Amino acid sequence: MNAPVSSPSLTKNQTLVFDVLSRSEAPMSAYTILDKLRDHGFRAPLQVYRALDKLTELGIVHRLESLNAFVACAHRESTCCGAGHGHGTVAFAICESCGQVSEFHDHEVDHRLGDWARGRGFRPAKTTIEIRGLCRGCAA
Amino acid sequence: MNAPVSSPSLTKNQTLVFDVLSRSEAPMSAYTILDKLRDHGFRAPLQVYRALDKLTELGIVHRLESLNAFVACAHRESTCCGAGHGHGTVAFAICESCGQVSEFHDHEVDHRLGDWARGRGFRPAKTTIEIRGLCRGCAA
DNA sequence: TTAATTGCGTTATGCTATAACGTGTGCCAT
DNA sequence: ATGGCACACGTTATAGCATAACGCAATTAA
Known part of the structure; x- marks a missing residue:
C-alpha cells in the first residue's frame, strides 16, 4: 500500500x-x-x-x-538545483527493449544549450532531451 | 528555379x-x-x-x-565532424511563433550525454534535442 | 531458375489530441 | 447577496498522426 x-x-x-x-x-x-x-x-x-x-x-x-x-x-523534491519542481531541463534515457525510463539532469548540457540560445537571441520555453537506446541489462 | x-x-x-x-x-x-x-x-x-x-x-x-x-x-555536406550525414546528434531550436527551425550541433552537449550513457551502460541509438521557444525576431 | 529483398499501391484500422458546447462551483469585489 | 470571473468538469464529435496487412512488380544473389 x-x-x-x-x-x-x-x-x-x-x-x-x-x-x-x-x-x-x-x-x-x-x-x-x-x-x-x-x-x-x-x-x-x-x-x-x-x-x-x-x-x-x-x-x-x-x-x-x-x-x-x-x-x-522522478525527482523527489528539490534534489539538485531549483526549489521543488522548478528545476531546469530534464533529460531522459529510454530503453527501447524493456521500456524503462531514467530521468536525469545535467547542468553542463543545460548551460551549453542556454548559451547557444542566448547567442542567437532565442528565448527557450521548453527543452526536450531524450536518448533512446538500450539500457545496461538489455544491451548485454 | x-x-x-x-x-x-x-x-x-x-x-x-x-x-x-x-x-x-x-x-x-x-x-x-x-x-x-x-x-x-x-x-x-x-x-x-x-x-x-x-x-x-x-x-x-x-x-x-x-x-x-x-x-x-540543414547540413550541407560534412559541415563539421563526420563525413556526409554521418555526424552525431543534431539539436533544433523551434520558434513557436513563426515556426522557423534552426538546426545545430554541439560537441560538448554530445559528449556530456555520451558520458552519462557510458557511465550507466546505456547504449544510445537515437538522441532527440529540441528547444521550443521564441526566435530573436518573435521575442522582441 | 529460384529465392530474397526492396519498393510500390490500396484499403482499412488504430492511436493521439483537441474543438466546441454546456454545467457547476468557489471566490471576491461591488 | 449578487453579479462576474476563473476554473474544473463531462460529453460528443472531429481532427490529426501512424501503421497493419494484403498483393504486385522490379532487382539482385545464389
Missing part, C-alpha cells in the same frame, strides 16, 4: 491521473491511463488530457515527446 | 518527398506533404511515411518529435 505522493492542491481527477502514473514502472499513454481509470468514472480522453496538462504545468509529470507518453517526475 | 539537391540513389517517391521538404521553410507533417504531392500521384499516407522512413534513415531528413513533423537536414 504505497501512500500516494500527491501535492495538496490537486483536484480529484488530477490526483487519480498522478497516482496511476506514479505507480507505473513504465511511461503511459493518455489512453492507457484512461483505461486504468474507467473504474473511477473516467469516460473520455479529455478528462485525462486536462489533468495531464495541469500536472505537466506543475512540473510533476513529464511528457516524453518521442513516445507520446507520460511519466511522473 | 532551385535545382533539387537530391542524392543519386533515391527512388522517385523518395525524391519527391525530399524535394518538397527541401523547398519548405518550415517543418511539414506527413499529411501536409501528402497534400503537396497529390498532383504527382500520391494517394495515401503510407507512400509518404515509407519515403520519410528511408530519408531519415539516410540522415538527410530529420523528424521533430515535439511537432510530429519533418525537415530536410
Whole structure:
C-alpha cells in the first residue's frame, strides 16, 4: 500500500491521473491511463488530457515527446538545483527493449544549450532531451 | 528555379518527398506533404511515411518529435565532424511563433550525454534535442 | 531458375489530441 | 447577496498522426 505522493492542491481527477502514473514502472499513454481509470468514472480522453496538462504545468509529470507518453517526475523534491519542481531541463534515457525510463539532469548540457540560445537571441520555453537506446541489462 | 539537391540513389517517391521538404521553410507533417504531392500521384499516407522512413534513415531528413513533423537536414555536406550525414546528434531550436527551425550541433552537449550513457551502460541509438521557444525576431 | 529483398499501391484500422458546447462551483469585489 | 470571473468538469464529435496487412512488380544473389 504505497501512500500516494500527491501535492495538496490537486483536484480529484488530477490526483487519480498522478497516482496511476506514479505507480507505473513504465511511461503511459493518455489512453492507457484512461483505461486504468474507467473504474473511477473516467469516460473520455479529455478528462485525462486536462489533468495531464495541469500536472505537466506543475512540473510533476513529464511528457516524453518521442513516445507520446507520460511519466511522473522522478525527482523527489528539490534534489539538485531549483526549489521543488522548478528545476531546469530534464533529460531522459529510454530503453527501447524493456521500456524503462531514467530521468536525469545535467547542468553542463543545460548551460551549453542556454548559451547557444542566448547567442542567437532565442528565448527557450521548453527543452526536450531524450536518448533512446538500450539500457545496461538489455544491451548485454 | 532551385535545382533539387537530391542524392543519386533515391527512388522517385523518395525524391519527391525530399524535394518538397527541401523547398519548405518550415517543418511539414506527413499529411501536409501528402497534400503537396497529390498532383504527382500520391494517394495515401503510407507512400509518404515509407519515403520519410528511408530519408531519415539516410540522415538527410530529420523528424521533430515535439511537432510530429519533418525537415530536410540543414547540413550541407560534412559541415563539421563526420563525413556526409554521418555526424552525431543534431539539436533544433523551434520558434513557436513563426515556426522557423534552426538546426545545430554541439560537441560538448554530445559528449556530456555520451558520458552519462557510458557511465550507466546505456547504449544510445537515437538522441532527440529540441528547444521550443521564441526566435530573436518573435521575442522582441 | 529460384529465392530474397526492396519498393510500390490500396484499403482499412488504430492511436493521439483537441474543438466546441454546456454545467457547476468557489471566490471576491461591488 | 449578487453579479462576474476563473476554473474544473463531462460529453460528443472531429481532427490529426501512424501503421497493419494484403498483393504486385522490379532487382539482385545464389
